[in-house]
Amino acid sequence: MYCAKCGVRLADSEQSCPLCGTRAYHPDLAREIGEPPYPSTESEPKRVNRSLVMMIVTIVLAIVALQLVTFDLRFTGTLSWSYYAAGGIVCLYFILLFPCWFRRAHPVILTPVCFAVIALYVLGVDLLTQGGWFLPFAFPILGSTALIVCTVVTLLRYTPRGVFYITGGALIALGVLLALLENLIFVVFHTPDRFVFWSLYPLTSLFLLGMLFIVIGIVSPLRERLKKKFFI
Ligand SMILES: [Zn+2]
Incomplete structure (x- = not known):
């Protein structure tokens, strides 16, 4: 009709x-x-009970991790391989699933939590293998990475207009972090080659790239053109 x-x-x-x-x-x-x-009546869209799903996933993962540890303790008499597996599960849980507990994402709070969990896991590996490298090596590297990532996340959240300055600063900070990494590897693990300086290459290129972003942030006609071109 x-x-x-x-x-x-x-x-x-x-x-x-x-x-x-x-x-x-x-x-x-x-x-x-x-x-x-x-239909003559409006029906409510079905809502998934998020807390219930998360609760079930959490319990299942906890059971798996506990089983691994129990097996390990029973057969080897000590905590060995299961630490890596169960610890990995815990780390992935906090990075991927823990944010799902919240209705709204809070990256400013969740990012430090993720880094704290990873640091604890790495500390466990260090203690388990009696490596002694956590405090002189892993802690400063993880700490600096966490500082950079948390700063970038916080700045992007509260000053979204400064995206070019933030990106530029983050790239330069990453270059400095790599230089720190190289120096720490040399100091802590006594690598034979003293004059490698491989970190100079990424440091130089990241510094130039970072400065480029900052310049784009300063020169507003250029910034507007790029924003239009790349839909930033
Ligand atoms: Zn008509």
Whole structure:
């Protein structure tokens, strides 16, 4: 059935055209009234109970991790391989699933939590292998990385307009971090080559790239053009 005035296709249940309001049947002709194409009452969209799902996933993962540790303790008598597996599960849980507990994401709070969990895991590996490298090596590297990432996340959250300055600063900080990494590897692990300086290459390129971003941030016509071009 079609509207006689505007030609819109009409459902059999339609008494008048929804578009132009013209009555939808010839009064002399008998017609069948069909089922309306849409339900007469609005139904609420089904809501997934997020807390329940998270609770189940958490319990399942906790059981798996505990099983691994129990097996390990039973067969080797000490905590060995299961620490890596169970610890990995805990780390992935905090990085990927823990944010799902919250209705709104809070990256400023969740990022430090993730780094703290990773640091604890790495500390466990160090203690387990009696490596002694956590405090002189892993802690400063993880700490600096956490500081950079948390600063970037916080700045992006509260000053989204400074995205070019933030990106530029982050790139330069990453270069400095790599230089720190190289120096720490040399100091802590006594690498034989003293004059490698591989970190100079990423440091130089990251510094130049970072400065480019900062310059783009300063020169507003250039910034506007790039924003239009790349939909930033
Ligand atoms: Zn019509």
